[in-house]
Amino acid sequence: MWDTHLHTEFSGDSQAKVGDMIAAGRAKGLSGMTFTDHLDWNYPKEPGRFDLDFYGYHDAMNRALTENPDIEIRTGIEIGLQPHLAERHREFLNKVPFDFVIGSIHVVDGMDPYYPEYFEGRNGDEGYGQYFECMKQNIVEFSDFDTLGHLDYVVRYGLRNLGAVQGAMTFSKHRDVIEEILDFLIKNEKSLEVNTGSFRNNMTEPNPSYEIIRLYREMGGRLITIGSDAHKPENVADGFEKVVPRLREMGFSSQAVYISRIIHEMPL
Ligand SMILES: [Zn+2]
Ligand SMILES: [Zn+2]
Numbered sequence: 001m002w003d004t005h006l007h008t009e010f011s012g013d014s015q016a017k018v019g020d021m022i023a024a025g026r027a028k029g030l031s032g033m034t035f036t037d038h039l040d041w042n043y044p045k046e047p048g049r050f051d052l053d054f055y056g057y058h059d060a061m062n063r064a065l066t067e068n069p070d071i072e073i074r075t076g077i078e079i080g081l082q083p084h085l086a087e088r089h090r091e092f093l094n095k096v097p098f099d100f101v102i103g104s105i106h107v108v109d110g111m112d113p114y115y116p117e118y119f120e121g122r123n124g125d126e127g128y129g130q131y132f133e134c135m136k137q138n139i140v141e142f143s144d145f146d147t148l149g150h151l152d153y154v155v156r157y158g159l160r161n162l163g164a165v166q167g168a169m170t171f172s173k174h175r176d177v178i179e180e181i182l183d184f185l186i187k188n189e190k191s192l193e194v195n196t197g198s199f200r201n202n203m204t205e206p207n208p209s210y211e212i213i214r215l216y217r218e219m220g221g222r223l224i225t226i227g228s229d230a231h232k233p234e235n236v237a238d239g240f241e242k243v244v245p246r247l248r249e250m251g252f253s254s255q256a257v258y259i260s261r262i263i264h265e266m267p268l
Helices: 018-027 054-067 083-095 124-141 153-166 171-187 196-201 210-218 240-250
Strands: 002-006 032-039 072-080 100-104 191-195 224-227 254-259 262-267
Touching: 002 018, 002 072, 002 224, 002 254, 018 032, 018 054, 032 054, 032 100, 032 254, 054 072, 072 254, 083 124, 100 254, 124 153, 124 171, 153 196, 171 191, 171 210, 191 196, 191 210, 196 224, 196 240, 210 240, 224 240, 224 254
Parallel strands: 002 032, 032 072, 072 100, 191 224
Antiparallel strands: 254 262
16 A cells, blocks of 8 residues: 655644654555645745745655665655646746645635634535635646545535534535536546545545545546545554545545656555
């Protein structure tokens, strides 16, 4: 197994040392790890917090690579998409090479649903609808990513900020826009990420939910990446044992791993 969504101290919200993360991956029996530190330009509230020091990051990863020949280490990035940043992101990726790019939506109209004010004055479904519309707009304007990160990230924080009742997502209300997003991924041969960071947030399913993953499969989607989104060594490969059997049952037979932006399908 590979864990293809991992953070280190080069992310504004992690203190984890690269070496400690790798030791944890080795202990869990992973065959490969793709690190994906945050780049979120124009992050609200704390501007600059998620501006990645990509040269320092690359240096640390290159050192880790030579020091750990027994496990495959790859250097990816998780880019926080916002429509006005599309051109800047394209230029950046042309200049700085990565093995793997996760496109994630953390900010909607200047607000991160992580913070309670995103949901102020509205219920979960209203906040979710805006998030999915924004996601659709983002991926159309910027599609130079390999996998779409935690598609229903917003629900994770809706549940936390509004509780289980107010924060429950009514799938039928969002099905059309979610289908459009999944259709875009399938037509453009992008992967859908299965993110198990949800389990650390008291959820019983990954992000996105099994319902969305099943819909993707039914629509013909085949390509999935799997990542724990660990920001600490103890969370590496979290929940994989729960998710992998479910994915197999749904008909997925491989996990996508990217090396120099080229897809490799590893047996699941
Ligand atoms: Zn993220
Ligand atoms: Zn992440």
